[in-house]
Amino acid sequence: MTEPATRLRKDVFVFEPFRLYVAERALMKNDEPLAVGGRALDLLIALLERAGEVVSQKDLLARAWPNLIVDEANLRVNIAGLRKLFDPVGTGQRYIATVSGRGYCFVAPVQRWTDDVFPEAGAAPVRMKNSCLPAPLTRMVGRDETVLKLSAELMKHRFLSIVGPGGVGKTTVAIAVAHAALERIGETTCFVDMSSLADPASLPSTIGSSFGCAIQPRDPTSSLITFLRGRAALLVIDNCETAIDAAGDLAERLHRHVERAHIITTSREALRADGERVHILNSLHSPPDRPDLTTNDILCYPAAQLFVERASAAGLKTPLTDPDAPTVGRICRRLDGIPLALELAASRAGSLGLRATADLLENGFALAWKGRRTAVARHQTITTMLDWSYRILSELEKQVLCRVSVFVGDFSVGLAAALVLDANASRQAITEALAGLASKSLLAAEDDDGETRYHLLEITRSYAAAKLEQRGDAHSTHRKHAMIFCELLWRRVGLRSVFDSESSDLLGFGGHVGNIRAALGWALSDRGDPALGPQLAAMAAPLLIRYSLFDECRRSCQRALAVLPHQEEGQRLEMVLQAALSYTSMFTKGNSGEVQAALQRGLAIAVNLGDSAHQLQFLAGLNAFLYRTGDFRGSLAVARQARATAKSSKIAAGVVAAEWMLGVAYHCVGNQYAAEHHCQKGMAHSIELAVHDPILFGYDHRVRALVGLAGTLWLRGYASRALRTAAQAIREAETKSEPISLCMSLYTAQVFLRAGDVQRARDLSDRLVDCATQHGLDPFRSIGMAFRGEVAVHKGELETGTELLRQALVSLHSEEHEILHTIFSGALAQGLRLQQRLDEALAIVDGAIDRANGSGGAVELAELLRLKAEIVAARKQSDRGWALDLIDRSLDTGKEQGALAYQLRSAITLARFQGQHGCDRRAQNVLASIYTQFTEGFETPDLQTARAILASHNIS
Numbered sequence: 042m043t044e045p046a047t048r049l050r051k052d053v054f055v056f057e058p059f060r061l062y063v064a065e066r067a068l069m070k071n072d073e074p075l076a077v078g079g080r081a082l083d084l085l086i087a088l089l090e091r092a093g094e095v096v097s098q099k100d101l102l103a104r105a106w107p108n109l110i111v112d113e114a115n116l117r118v119n120i121a122g123l124r125k126l127f128d129p130v131g132t133g134q135r136y137i138a139t140v141s142g143r144g145y146c147f148v149a150p151v152q153r154w155t156d157d158v159f160p161e162a163g164a165a166p167v168r169m170k171n172s173c174l175p176a177p178l179t180r181m182v183g184r185d186e187t188v189l190k191l192s193a194e195l196m197k198h199r200f201l202s203i204v205g206p207g208g209v210g211k212t213t214v215a216i217a218v219a220h221a222a223l224e225r226i227g228e229t230t231c232f233v234d235m236s237s238l239a240d241p242a243s244l245p246s247t248i249g250s251s252f253g254c255a256i257q258p259r260d261p262t263s264s265l266i267t268f269l270r271g272r273a274a275l276l277v278i279d280n281c282e283t284a285i286d287a288a289g290d291l292a293e294r295l296h297r298h299v300e301r302a303h304i305i306t307t308s309r310e311a312l313r314a315d316g317e318r319v320h321i322l323n324s325l326h327s328p329p330d331r332p333d334l335t336t337n338d339i340l341c342y343p344a345a346q347l348f349v350e351r352a353s354a355a356g357l358k359t360p361l362t363d364p365d366a367p368t369v370g371r372i373c374r375r376l377d378g379i380p381l382a383l384e385l386a387a388s389r390a391g392s393l394g395l396r397a398t399a400d401l402l403e404n405g406f407a408l409a410w411k412g413r414r415t416a417v418a419r420h421q422t423i424t425t426m427l428d429w430s431y432r433i434l435s436e437l438e439k440q441v442l443c444r445v446s447v448f449v450g451d452f453s454v455g456l457a458a459a460l461v462l463d464a465n466a467s468r469q470a471i472t473e474a475l476a477g478l479a480s481k482s483l484l485a486a487e488d489d490d491g492e493t494r495y496h497l498l499e500i501t502r503s504y505a506a507a508k509l510e511q512r513g514d515a516h517s518t519h520r521k522h523a524m525i526f527c528e529l530l531w532r533r534v535g536l537r538s539v540f541d542s543e544s545s546d547l548l549g550f551g552g553h554v555g556n557i558r559a560a561l562g563w564a565l566s567d568r569g570d571p572a573l574g575p576q577l578a579a580m581a582a583p584l585l586i587r588y589s590l591f592d593e594c595r596r597s598c599q600r601a602l603a604v605l606p607h608q609e610e611g612q613r614l615e616m617v618l619q620a621a622l623s624y625t626s627m628f629t630k631g632n633s634g635e636v637q638a639a640l641q642r643g644l645a646i647a648v649n650l651g652d653s654a655h656q657l658q659f660l661a662g663l664n665a666f667l668y669r670t671g672d673f674r675g676s677l678a679v680a681r682q683a684r685a686t687a688k689s690s691k692i693a694a695g696v697v698a699a700e701w702m703l704g705v706a707y708h709c710v711g712n713q714y715a716a717e718h719h720c721q722k723g724m725a726h727s728i729e730l731a732v733h734d735p736i737l738f739g740y741d742h743r744v745r746a747l748v749g750l751a752g753t754l755w756l757r758g759y760a761s762r763a764l765r766t767a768a769q770a771i772r773e774a775e776t777k778s779e780p781i782s783l784c785m786s787l788y789t790a791q792v793f794l795r796a797g798d799v800q801r802a803r804d805l806s807d808r809l810v811d812c813a814t815q816h817g818l819d820p821f822r823s824i825g826m827a828f829r830g831e832v833a834v835h836k837g838e839l840e841t842g843t844e845l846l847r848q849a850l851v852s853l854h855s856e857e858h859e860i861l862h863t864i865f866s867g868a869l870a871q872g873l874r875l876q877q878r879l880d881e882a883l884a885i886v887d888g889a890i891d892r893a894n895g896s897g898g899a900v901e902l903a904e905l906l907r908l909k910a911e912i913v914a915a916r917k918q919s920d921r922g923w924a925l926d927l928i929d930r931s932l933d934t935g936k937e938q939g940a941l942a943y944q945l946r947s948a949i950t951l952a953r954f955q956g957q958h959g960c961d962r963r964a965q966n967v968l969a970s971i972y973t974q975f976t977e978g979f980e981t982p983d984l985q986t987a988r989a990i991l992a993s994h995n996i997s
Contacts, residue, residue, distance in 0.1 A: 052064060052153075053153070054089045054151055054152070054153050055151070055152040055153075056089075056136070056149045056150060056151045056152075057150075058070055058071050059075075059127070061085065061086070061089065062224070063086060064177075064220075065177070065220050065221050065223075065224070066079075066082055066177075066181075066185070067189075067221050067224075068082065068085070074189045074192060074193065074221070075126060075189070076185070076186045076189050076190075077122075077123075077126060077185065078119070078122070078185060078186075079180065079181065079182060079183075079185050080105045080106070080115075080119050081105075081119045081122055081123055082185065083104050083105040083180075084101055084104065084105050084116070084119055084120065084123065085123055086104075087100065087101055087104040087105075088101075088137060088145060088146070088147040089147055089151060089153075091147075092147040092151040093146065093147070093148070094146060095140045095143050095144050095145070095146045096144050096145055096146065097143060097144040098113060098116060098144050098145075099144075100144070101116055101144065101145065102115075102116055105119070106340075107350070107353070108350070108353035108354070109340070109349060109350075109353065109360070109361065110336075110360040110361065111336065111337065111340060112336075112337050114337070115337065115340070120137060120139075120145060123136070123137060124136065124137055134149075135148055135149065136148065136149045174216060174219050174220060174223075174230055174232050174277065175216055175232060176216075177213075177216050177217050177220045181210075181213060181214075181217060182325070182343050182346045182347040182350065182380075183325045183326070183343025183344070183346065183347065184210065184213070184214055184217065184343075187214060187322070188214060188217045188218055188221060189221075191203070191214070191218045191320060192218050192221040192222055194318060194320070195218060195222055195303055195305065196222065196225060196303075198316070198318045199296060199302065199303050199304065199316075200292060200296040200303075200304045200314075200316045200317050200318060201218070201304070201305050201306070201317075201318050201320060202281075202305075202306045202307070202308060202311055202312055202317050202318065202319045202320070203215050203218075203305065203306070203307045203308075203320050203322050204307075204308055204309065204310060204311050204319055204320065204321055204322065204482065205309070205321060205322035205323065205482055206309060206324075206379065206430075206482040206483065206498060206501070207309060207381070207427060207429060207430055207482070208379045208380065208381030208382055208500075209322050209323070209324055209379055209380065209381075210322065210380045210381075211279075211307035211308075211322055212279050212280075212307055213380075214322060215277055215279065215305050215306075215307050216232075216277070218305060219232070219275060219277050219305055222275055222303060223275065226273050226274075226275045226301075226303055230274070230275040230276070230277075231248050231251040231252060231274070231275070231276050231277070232251075232277045232279065233247055233248060233251070233276075233277070233278050233279065234279045234280055235278060235279060235280045235281055235283045235284055235288060236279075236280040236283050236429075238283075238284070241283070241284030241286075241287035241288070242287060244278075244284070244287055244288065244291055245261035245262045245264070245265045245291060246258075246261050248265060248276065248291075249261065249264065249265050249268065252268065252269075252274075254268040256268075262290075262291055262294055265295070266294060266295065266298045266299055269295070269299045269302055270298070270299055270300075271301070272299075272301060273301040273302075273303075274299065274301065274302045274303065275303050275305075276295065276302060276303070276304045276305070277304075277305045277306075277307075278291075278292065278304070278305070278306045278307075279306075279307050280307060280308070281306050281307065281308035281312060282308045282309040282310055282430070282433065282481065283433070285308065285310065285312060288306060288308070288312060289312035289313060289314040289317075290314075292304050292306055292312060292314055292317070293312075293314035293315050293316060293317070296314075296315075296316045296317075297315065297316065309430055309481050309482040309483075310480045310481040310482060311480065323378075324344070324377050324378030324379050324380075324498075325342070325343040325344040325347060325373075325378040325379075325380060325383070326342050326343055326344060326378060327342055327344040327345070327370065327373035327374045327377070327378045328342045328344070328345055328366075328369070328370035328373060328374070329370070330370065330371075330374065331367070331370075332367055334366040334367055334370055335363045335366055336361050336362065336363050336365070336366050338366060339366045339369050339370055339373075342370075342373070343378075344373040344376075344378035344383060345369050345370065345373050347380060347383050347384070347387075348369060348372060348373060348383045348386065348387050348390075349361060349369065349387075350387075351383065351384050351387030351388065352387040352390040352391060352395075354387075355387055355388045355389075355390060355391035355392075356391025356392065357387075357390050357391045357394075357395075358391075359394075365395055368395045368396055368399050369395060371399050372386055372395070372398060372399050372402060374499075375399070375402045375499055376402070376499070376500060377498040377499050377500060379498070379500060382500055386398055386402060389401070424504065427500075427501065427504045430481060430482075430483055431504075431508070433481075434477075434478075434481070434483075435474070435477070437466060437470060437471075437474045438474045438477055438478055439508070440461065440466070440474075440512075440514075441457065441461055441471060441474040441475060441478065442478055442483060442484075442505050442508075443505050443506075443508045443509040443512060443514065443518075444457075444460055444461050444509065444514065444518045445457050445460065445461070445475075445484075445495070445497065445505070446497060446501075446502050446505035446506040446508075446509055447460070447506070447509075447518055447519055447522045447559065448460075448496075448497075448522070448556060448559075449555035449556050449558070449559045450496060450552070450555045450556065451487070451489075451494040451495060451496040451552075452494065452495055452496065452556075453492060453493075453494055453495075454471070454472050454475060454492075454493060454495075456525065457471060457475060457495070458471045458472070459521075459525050460518065460521055460522060460525065475495055478495075479495065483497075483501055484496070484497060485497070485498065516568065519560075519563045519568075519569075520563075520570055520573070522556070522559070522560055522563075523560035523561075523563055523564045523569075523570065523573055523577060524573070525560075526553065526556055526557050526560045526577070527560070527573060527576060527577045527580070529553065530557070530577070530580040530581060530584075531580060533550070534550075534580055534583065534584075535580070536576075536579055536580060536613060536614060536617060537583065537617075538583075538617065538620070538654065538655065538658065539579075539582045539583050539586065539617055539620045539621040539624065540583075540620070540624075540658055540736060540737070540738065540739055550584055554584060554585075554588055554590075557577075557581050557584060558581075558585075558590070558593065560577060561574070561577050561578060561581055561597050562597075564577050564578075565577075565578065565597060565600040565601060565604070571604040571606070572606060574600070574601055574604060575601040575602070575604065575605050575606070575609065575614060575618065576614065578597045578598055578600070578601035578618060578621075579601065579614055579617045579618050579621070581594075581597070582594050582597075582598065582617065582618070582621035585597070586621070586624070586625070586739070589780055589816045589817075591625045591628055591629045591816065591817060591818070592625070592629045592817050594621055594625045595621075595622060595625035595626050595629055595630070598618050598619075598621045598622040598625070599622060601618050602615070602618050602619070602622065605618070611646055611649065612646075612650075613650065613652075615642075615646060616643055616646040616647060616650070616652070616655060619639045619640075619642050619643035619646070620639075620643050620655070620658060620659070620662075622635075622639045623636050623639035623640045623643060623659075623662055623666075624662065624738060624739050626639065627662070627665070627666060627669070628739075628781060628818050628820065628821075629817055629818065629819060630819070630856070631819065631820050631855070631856025631857050631858050632666055632669050632670045632820075632856065632857040632858055633857060636666055637663075637666055640659055640662045640663050640666060641663075643655070643659045643662075644656060644659035644660065644663070647659055653686060653689075653690035653692060654690075654692065656686055656690075657683060657686055657687060657690075657692060657695040657698075657737055658737055658738050659738070660679055660682055660683040660686060661683060661698060661702070661737035661738035661740060661742075662738040663679045664676050664679040664680050664683060664702050664706070665738060665740060667679060668705065668706065668709065668860060669820075669857075669858050669859070669860050670857050670858070670859050670860075671859030671860060671862060671892070671896045671898055672896055673706060673709040673710045673896055673898045674710065674896070676702075676705075676706045676709065677703070677706035677707065677710060679702075680699060680702035680703045680705075680706045681703070683695065683698070683699040683702055684696070684699035684700070684702075684703065687699050693730040693731075693732050694732045694735035694736075694737070695735070695737065696726055696730065696732075697723050697726045697727045697730060697732045697735050697742070698723075698735040698737045698742040700719050700720075700722045700723030700726055701719070701720060701723040701742045701743070701745065701746035701749075702742065703715075703719040704716050704717070704718075704719035704720035704721075704722075704723060704746055704749055704750065704753075705720075705745060705746060705749040707719060708720075708749045708752060708753050708900060709860075709898050709900050710898065710899055710900070711898075711899030711900045711902060711934075711937075711938040711940075712938060712939070713753050713756050713757050713938055713939035713940055714939045716749065716750075716753045717750070717753050717754070717757060720746050720749060720750040720753065721750075723742075723746055724746075727743065739781060740781070740782075740785075741773075741774070741777060741779065741781075741782040741785075743773065744770055744773055744774045744777075744782045744785055744786050745785055747766055747767075747769055747770035747773065747786075748767070748770050748785055748786060748788050748789055750766050751763045751764075751766040751767040751770060751789050751792045752791070752792060752900075754766055755792050755795055755796070755942055756900075756938075756939070756940040756941070756942050756943060757939055757940070757941055757942070758941035758942055758945075758974060758975050758976075758977075758978070759976075759977060759978070760796050760942075760977060760978025760981045760984075761977040761978050762977070763792050763796070763978075764792065764793065764796055764798075767789035767792045767793065768789075770786040770789055771783075771786045771787065771789060771805075773786070774786035780812055780813075780815070780816040780818065781818065781821075783812055784809055784812055784813055784818060784821040784824075787805050787806070787808055787809040787812070787825070788809075788824070788861075789805065790802045790803075790805035790806045790809065790828045790832075791828065791831070791864065793805065794828075794831065794832060794835060795942070795981075796978070796981045796982075797980075797981050797982040799832060799835055799836060802828070802832050802835075803829070803832045805828070806825050806826075806828035806829045806832060807825070807829070808825075809821060809822075809824065809825030809828065810822055810825035810826060810829070813825055819852075819856060820853065820856045820858040823849050823852040823853045823856065823858065824849070824853070824858070824861060826845055826848065826849040826852070827845070827846055827849035827850065827853070827861065827865045827868075829845050830842045830843070830844070830845030830846035830849060830865070830868065830869075830872075831846065831864075831865065831868040833845060834846070834868055834869075834871060834872040834875070837875075839872050839875055839876050840876075842868075842872050843869055843872040843873060843876070846865055846868055846869040846872065847869065849865065850862065850865055850866065850869065853865075859892075859896075862889070862892060863889045863892055863893050863898055863900075863901040863902075863905065864901055866885055866886070866888065866889035866892075866905075867886065867889060867901060867904055867905055867908055869885055870882045870883075870885040870886040870889070870905075870908050870909075870912065871908060873885065874908070874911060874912050874915060877915075879912055879915055879916050882912045883909070883912050883913070883916075886905055886908050886909045886912060887909070889901070889905050890902065890905050890906070890909065893905060899934070899938065900938070900940075902934050902938075903931045903932075903934040903935035903938065903940055903943040903944070903947065904931075904943050904946065906927050906928075906930050906931035906934060906947075907927070907928065907931040907943070907946055907947045907950055909927050910924045910925075910927035910928045910931065910950060910954075911924075911950060913927065914954060921954070924954065925951070925954065928947055928950055928951045928954070931943070931947040932944055932947045932948065932951070932967070935947060941971065941974055941975070942983065944971050945968075945971050945972065945975075945983050945984070945987060946983055948964070948967045948968040948971045948972075948987070949968065949983065949986055949987055949990065951964045951967060951968070952964045952965060952967075952968045952990050953990075956990075965990075965991070965994050968987055968990060968991060969991055971987075972984070972987045972988070972991065
């Protein structure tokens with residue numbers, strides 16, 4: 042690279058064809074700047090400082106990631122990036138060598154100049170004059186590529202404006218770009234902060250004074266232009282938004298008349314000057330909202346890098362761990378990646394800790410946090426920073442900014458006009474005010490298919506909301522906001538059934554969910570509108586359910602019913618709210634008395650109003666409630682009532698769903714013949730009546746019936762058909778993208794476990810836990826944990842399995858979710874028996890048998906009796922006669938219920954008992970007679986065991 046003149050340099054490393062300027066943190070190849078990340082640059086400087094030596098991985102990690110604990114993979118990735126930068130086409134030229142087990146070494150020839158003149162032969166020495174640039178930051182985070190890009194832009198176009206919101210780092214970037222440009226511009230430089238000028242008209246004189254020239258007071262700009270002609274000048278004008286016209290006029294004239302002038306301006310809005318090249322400086326990229334983020338993940342994002350570095354410097358001594366990563370991500374997103382805001386928050390993290398800092402941010406406390414003592418006054422707090430912008434707004438712009446702070450997410454001009462429009466402001470004026478706020482970096486604007494949409498950064502929103510309160514407009518603005526979305530819902534949705542969440546009318550509301558939630562939260566608050574809140578809650582319920590916001594819907598319905606006007610009691614509005622409350626409460630909080638009361642109240646209103654469709658919905662809900670609480674006889678009675686209602690009202694979907702309700706209920710009470718009959722009858726009706734997937738009370742009754750049918754087929758001895766039906770239930774649930782149906786389909790984990798596919802059962806139980814956790818469906822999550830425990834017992838992991846089952850049973854009991862209690866109690870008893878904890882096992886199985894007899898849930902009775910026989914037989918003072926009697930009762934129960942699979946298990950146990958006491962022909966004959974009734978599933982474990990026992994006694 043040819044240097045234009047002799048210049049005083051410090052810390053320049055030359056390794057041809059590259060040169061690294063340490064102070065400027067600039068890497069050049071020949072005459073072109075190279076883009077290199079800040080961490081990689083730190084590593085390169087460390088290697089160059091000790092060129093020819095081995096630098097340990099520990100030293101390199103400490104240099105690039107001070108005060109942080111990071112994986113060595115980060116080091117390897119950055120070293121690989123440097124190697125590719127130096128040798129992009131793979132010529133074989135080596136710069137950095139790996140020394141196995143020790144570290145890295147820079148092996149290319151290097152020259153270093155420190156405090157020496159770096160000469161160009163024959164050139165006369167020239168000193169840089171009047172350089173009043175502030176010193177650059179020793180380390181910028183996330184802006185290295187931006188500085189390189191803008192440096193090239195400045196050299197090409199000479200007039201560059203860096204525009205962005207307050208605190209985003211415009212001044213820092215401008216100073217870095219200016220220092221990078223000094224190497225190629227030199228001679229005359231000047232930095233002016235417009236905010237420090239008492240009179241904007243004094244700008245030309247201030248610049249002239251800095252350059253050491255006398256400015257004529259009658260025409261200072263012309264005088265400055267005359268002085269600068271023929272000189273290479275670099276001028277940085279900071280904070281131009283305070284006097285946009287004065288700064289724009291001067292910059293435009295200098296650019297036009299001084300050919301070697303290079304101008305950098307910073308502003309919260311563009312100068313709109315001739316020749317200006319505008320660069321919008323965005324916030325630092327923040328980590329996404331994902332619960333599985335690790336420390337290494339978040340440190341790939343500049344916002345998190347800056348926050349963690351500043352927090353460590355502020356006294357955060359605890360090393361960052363993976364559980365902390367989502368919290369750091371939440372802080373960065375809440376602060377929109379704005380560097381000033383991140384630094385203010387980081388200054389508190391040292392004393393408060395990460396979680397407390399994040400919690401305070403949610404409550405708006407960051408607005409008043411103070412920054413560094415050396416920071417300029419407008420950056421001492423976020424409030425003062427935004428006050429700086431707020432003061433220069435017109436009255437209408439202030440009004441618009443404050444009122445649109447109630448919007449969540451982006452909003453259109455039309456929505457803003459509906460919110461702000463009054464006698465004093467026309468739609469055109471509001472449109473112009475929005476554009477003005479966007480130009481001043483207080484609103485972000487995006488084009489969405491030809492329509493401009495706006496949104497506020499979160500910090501700006503908090504500030505504007507506080508101003509809205511101060512102006513006394515908060516109540517009226519929030520009420521108007523709630524009315525806008527209430528009217529929108531009424532026009533598009535109306536007061537429909539809460540279970541119409543699949544309606545296509547809701548598809549266009551995705552972008553409004555945030556605003557509807559905010560409106561609902563205000564309307565039902567103590568400061569809200571009790572007349573508006575219940576209406577909004579009822580109309581919003583289908584939308585909230587569609588987007589799986591179950592717990593939020595439950596809470597809003599509770600509050601709405603508490604403030605329901607007297608004249609609405611017993612009317613459609615209350616019925617819709619009771620339906621939404623019962624549905625969302627059942628799937629988030631379990632089967633409480635509140636759920637049953639809401640179902641019965643809703644059913645009574647539906648009967649009184651003659652609303653058959655809602656009667657079926659509430660009957661389906663009651664059927665599910667009684668089924669889930671373990672009252673299987675009650676569930677069967679309600680299923681019969683639902684069938685009668687569906688037939689009398691000729692509702693086809695109800696006819697089909699009622700048959701499936703009956704099938705599931707008969708399966709649970711232990712009548713597998715009737716269970717298969719009604720499930721298959723429902724399938725036939727669905728084809729005949731063209732009803733393929735009836736949804737009642739949010740249940741996809743086809744998926745529910747397939748799950749029940751899979752269990753019935755396994756018990757009936759049709760293992761292969763059972764597995765195909767189970768797989769079909771999962772496939773159909775997956776196509777619906779509906780979490781409750783998917784969770785129900787995953788109950789088939791038990792069918793796969795019984796059939797010997799342990800890995801598939803484990804995968805399905807894990808998937809059930811994940812899906813339930815993601816959507817806040819606590820009872821389903823407890824079921825998934827219980828399945829995990831049952832799988833663990835099956836695999837011989839007895840301590841793990843029994844502990845999981847105990848915890849899950851406690852959770853399910855607290856949620857009054859008793860549907861699979863006897864199954865999981867049996868699995869727990871089996872695990873305890875295998876650990877020789879026989880007294881505990883006997884107590885558990887006795888309790889399960891009593892529950893099965895009391896609730897009518899006899900489906901597991903045969904298996905529980907067989908388990909009890911095994912426990913009795915294993916005790917030291919075993920009663921063989923008692924054990925054999927239990928086996929006989931188990932065989933009779935299985936036969937009565939049509940549960941051939943359980944008969945087989947009991948016959949196997951009987952044969953083993955008798956085998957311990959000599960040959961017993963009766964036991965062998967019982968096993969043989971049951972085995973011969975099977976027509977499929979011979980690869981399953983129980984049938985393989987039976988075949989082996991019979992073969993050992995030469996019985997075919």
